[in-house]
Amino acid sequence: MDNQETKQKEKRIDPQTLPIPDILPILPVHGFVFYPGMGFPLQVASDSAKQLIDDSLLQDRMIGLFTNRKEAAASNDAVKEDDLYRIGVVGFIHKLTKLEEGYYQVLVSGIKKIKIREVIQQEPYFRAKVDEVHMEVYEDQKIDALILNIRNQFQKFVKLTSLPQEMSLTVNSMTNHFHTAYMVISQLNLKVEEEQEMLEISLLDELLHRTARELNKQVETAEMSQKLQESFKKDMDDKQREFFLRQQLKSIQKELGEGEDDKVEINDLRKRAEETGLTEDAKKAVNKELDRLERIPPSSPEYTVSRNYLEWMLDLPWTVSSTDTLDLDKAEQDLDRDHYGLQKIKKRIVEFLAVLKLKKDVHGPILCFVGPPGVGKTSLGQSIAKTMNRKFVRIALGGMRDEAEIRGHRRTYIGALPGRIIQSLKKAETNNPVFLLDEIDKLGSDFRGDPSSALLEVLDPEQNSTFTDHYIDIEFDLSRVMFIATANMLDTIPGPLRDRMEIIELSGYTEHEKVAIAMNHLIAKQLEMHALSRDDVEIGEDVIRYIIQSYTREAGVRNLEREIASICRGVASRIARGSADKVLVTRENLYDFLGPIRYFPEIKARTWGPGLATGLAWTPVGGVLLFIETSIMKGKGGLTLTGKLGDVMKESATAALAYIRSHASDLNIAEDIFAGIDIHIHVPEGAIPKDGPSAGVGMVSSLVSVITGKTVRQDLAMTGEITLRGDVLPVGGIGEKVLAALRAGIREIVLPVLNEKDVKEIPEDVREGVVFHYVHTISEVLDIILEKEVAD
Numbered sequence: 048m049d050n051q052e053t054k055q056k057e058k059r060i061d062p063q064t065l066p067i068p069d070i071l072p073i074l075p076v077h078g079f080v081f082y083p084g085m086g087f088p089l090q091v092a093s094d095s096a097k098q099l100i101d102d103s104l105l106q107d108r109m110i111g112l113f114t115n116r117k118e119a120a121a122s123n124d125a126v127k128e129d130d131l132y133r134i135g136v137v138g139f140i141h142k143l144t145k146l147e148e149g150y151y152q153v154l155v156s157g158i159k160k161i162k163i164r165e166v167i168q169q170e171p172y173f174r175a176k177v178d179e180v181h182m183e184v185y186e187d188q189k190i191d192a193l194i195l196n197i198r199n200q201f202q203k204f205v206k207l208t209s210l211p212q213e214m215s216l217t218v219n220s221m222t223n224h225f226h227t228a229y230m231v232i233s234q235l236n237l238k239v240e241e242e243q244e245m246l247e248i249s250l251l252d253e254l255l256h257r258t259a260r261e262l263n264k265q266v267e268t269a270e271m272s273q274k275l276q277e278s279f280k281k282d283m284d285d286k287q288r289e290f291f292l293r294q295q296l297k298s299i300q301k302e303l304g305e306g307e308d309d310k311v312e313i314n315d316l317r318k319r320a321e322e323t324g325l326t327e328d329a330k331k332a333v334n335k336e337l338d339r340l341e342r343i344p345p346s347s348p349e350y351t352v353s354r355n356y357l358e359w360m361l362d363l364p365w366t367v368s369s370t371d372t373l374d375l376d377k378a379e380q381d382l383d384r385d386h387y388g389l390q391k392i393k394k395r396i397v398e399f400l401a402v403l404k405l406k407k408d409v410h411g412p413i414l415c416f417v418g419p420p421g422v423g424k425t426s427l428g429q430s431i432a433k434t435m436n437r438k439f440v441r442i443a444l445g446g447m448r449d450e451a452e453i454r455g456h457r458r459t460y461i462g463a464l465p466g467r468i469i470q471s472l473k474k475a476e477t478n479n480p481v482f483l484l485d486e487i488d489k490l491g492s493d494f495r496g497d498p499s500s501a502l503l504e505v506l507d508p509e510q511n512s513t514f515t516d517h518y519i520d521i522e523f524d525l526s527r528v529m530f531i532a533t534a535n536m537l538d539t540i541p542g543p544l545r546d547r548m549e550i551i552e553l554s555g556y557t558e559h560e561k562v563a564i565a566m567n568h569l570i571a572k573q574l575e576m577h578a579l580s581r582d583d584v585e586i587g588e589d590v591i592r593y594i595i596q597s598y599t600r601e602a603g604v605r606n607l608e609r610e611i612a613s614i615c616r617g618v619a620s621r622i623a624r625g626s627a628d629k630v631l632v633t634r635e636n637l638y639d640f641l642g643p644i645r646y647f648p649e650i651k652a653r654t655w656g657p658g659l660a661t662g663l664a665w666t667p668v669g670g671v672l673l674f675i676e677t678s679i680m681k682g683k684g685g686l687t688l689t690g691k692l693g694d695v696m697k698e699s700a701t702a703a704l705a706y707i708r709s710h711a712s713d714l715n716i717a718e719d720i721f722a723g724i725d726i727h728i729h730v731p732e733g734a735i736p737k738d739g740p741s742a743g744v745g746m747v748s749s750l751v752s753v754i755t756g757k758t759v760r761q762d763l764a765m766t767g768e769i770t771l772r773g774d775v776l777p778v779g780g781i782g783e784k785v786l787a788a789l790r791a792g793i794r795e796i797v798l799p800v801l802n803e804k805d806v807k808e809i810p811e812d813v814r815e816g817v818v819f820h821y822v823h824t825i826s827e828v829l830d831i832i833l834e835k836e837v838a839d
Contacts, residue, residue, distance in 0.1 A: 067109070069177070072111065073174065074089075074110050074113075095172045103140055109138070111163075112138040136161065137177075159180075162180050190255065204269060232261070237261065313337065372400075373400055378400055399412050415531075417550055419602035419603055421604055440483070450501045454501050454515075458518055472523070472528075481531060487502075487540060511525035558596075562595070584618045602783060656758055658677040658679075660674075660832070661759070662764065665780025670786055681724060685725040686701070690732070695740055704750060715755065743767060747828070748829065751833070757834060765797035765798075765828065766799075781808075786813070796819055798822070800823050802821075
């Protein structure tokens with residue numbers, strides 16, 4: 048049959064009015080589902096399918112269209128009965144076109160939904176008995192709402208995808224709700240199984256619900272895809288815009304003669320970053336900042352801030368270390384050459400070097416030298432650095448009140464800089480210097496923060512490997528730094544900070560040590576400073592000893608060095624005038640250089656008698672003698688204390704008097720004497736504040752002496768805390784107190800028995816010739832210190 052005849056029959060026949068035959072030829076379709084209400088051309092290639100089409104055109108033009116479960120079937124010949132779904136549609140053939148390639152192109156429309164009841168023929172094509180599956184269309188508010196939602200969402204779906212706008216108009220014009228749903232489903236690119244499930248749904252509301260759900264999924268997916276596409280397009284547009292702007296900026300800078308120097312500077316910084324041994328975190332931070340610097344105009348203030356940050360980062364010794372000298376014998380010799388005495392500290396340094404020799408990655412120690420001024424704490428730090436072949440840096444902490452001095456300022460502030468720790472490391476140019484924190488006991492705090500709290504991290508061996516300065520904002524490893532702190536007293540150092548340091552106490556120097564230091568170090572140093580030599584001036588040991596006794600009174604040697612400097616200036620003046628070739632300094636002409644004697648032996652300077660006792664006290668500048676004077680007068684039992692005494696010392700005086708009154712009979716004192724007298728205790732040098740419990744023994748001795756009329760031995764000094772029961776308790780600062788007694792020429796000292804361990808820490812040459820009396824009770828003290836009555 049030709050095409051003209053097919054068109055004429057199509058005009059005469061309305062497929063919807065035709066009855067469905069009981070038996071229909073079955074045409075399997077592959078890869079999609081044919082729905083009622085749909086119509087589109089099918090291509091037929093197999094011989095059996097062509098014969099099916101030809102036979103149908105000669106009859107009623109109706110065929111059954113059923114989807115093949117196996118999508119990979121190549122032809123109708125490979126299809127079996129079990130491969131076909133049981134639900135399909137009746138198709139009406141509107142037009143047949145025979146193509147030159149041997150294919151049939153058949154225009155078919157779906158009429159109604161049918162179900163295979165029984166297959167009665169398989170060759171040359173399938174024929175089966177079928178039943179119509181009724182599709183009941185009805186109207187209610189819920190159905191209308193679902194249809195409206197589907198139409199609106201489909202309209203949105205068409206706009207988001209490449210479907211023609213006519214599809215939306217077609218769906219809106221359909222009156223059969225089943226057909227509307229099938230039309231929408233066919234455009235959603237569902238899997239064949241899912242499309243077949245939709246075809247097999249018989250209830251209208253269920254079909255519409257399922258259609259709306261699948262359509263909403265597709266709309267959401269399409270919207271997300273569109274947003275991603277827009278984002279990609281925007282990113283591409285921004286990058287293109289930035290590229291064009293940069294090209295224009297380069298052209299403008301070239302016209303103005305700018306840009307080349309800045310580029311050279313950035314390239315130099317990049318080269319330095321590659322050559323400098325940065326840690327991984329530091330390298331990331333530097334590269335990120337370099338990229339940022341390239342985008343900043345050179346005229347912007349931010350450019351300078353960024354460049355300064357990079358300079359700091361590249362100047363720090365992230366991985367640069369000095370090589371330690373691990374020759375222990377040489378280290379010991381160097382320390383002995385530079386400093387006289389101080390055996391305890393020298394021993395600790397040599398021990399650290401020994402451990403370092405055995406274990407290369409040992410953490411640096413954190414030491415704290417505590418002692419009076421002038422004993423060489425700071426210069427000792429320099430000698431340690433020299434001995435270990437390390438760089439030396441010093442930070443003066445006295446009066447520091449700003450936490451940012453330690454941790455630095457954040458870069459958001461104008462003029463921000465790293466803290467003193469990072470600044471000093473840059474100066475040292477190595478990451479393992481000897482770091483001296485001078486005067487750590489004189490740190491302050493105010494509204495700007497507490498520097499001592501910031502030092503907690505710096506001085507903690509468990510934390511300082513990840514020290515972070517606010518300016519650098521990158522972890523810097525301080526574990527290889529050897530920290531040495533110095534202090535005059537421990538009381539003002541916060542407990543948590545003190546706990547992080549290894550405390551090494553330095554007592555004052557003995558007279559013998561001072562003479563040795565002066566002869567070996569101080570004289571040579573001052574001669575060089577005043578352009579003199581040993582040929583110009585001669586200062587003997589006897590002169591140095593006389594200066595120590597009569598012109599200085601200190602634990603260290605700072606004032607002694609000043610007096611030697613005064614002598615050198617006088618000698619330089621004589622030589623410069625030509626009045627002398629060489630000057631011999633003696634005790635007789637010392638007056639010409641230093642003036643009159645400033646200090647006299649304190650024992651000789653006082654009139655001695657009952658009521659006088661010599662105590663020993665500790666101060667931040669070393670040990671001192673503490674003279675205690677007591678007088679009695681007629682009165683009513685009052686007690687007066689003068690000499691600017693602190694609360695603790697006042698309480699010691701009260702406890703001493705209470706002990707004497709309660710033990711009056713044991714001391715051969717009349718018990719009624721106290722009601723008729725007033726007692727006045729005075730500690731001279733009344734302008735100097737005094738406090739502490741160690742004067743308790745001296746208070747008791749002075750009181751018993753004045754009341755009994757017995758004199759306390761003048762050649763003896765004492766120290767110790769007392770109790771109301773008469774016990775003598777241990778006190779601190781024994782080394783300094785013993786040296787103070789020796790400076791005054793006292794060779795007998797009364798100490799609490801529990802302080803015997805402290806005496807053993809004093810060098811043997813200092814203890815030589817000194818008599819120590821160790822006591823448990825006050826009665827033992829009185830037996831020793833009171834002069835014995837001479838029998839007639």
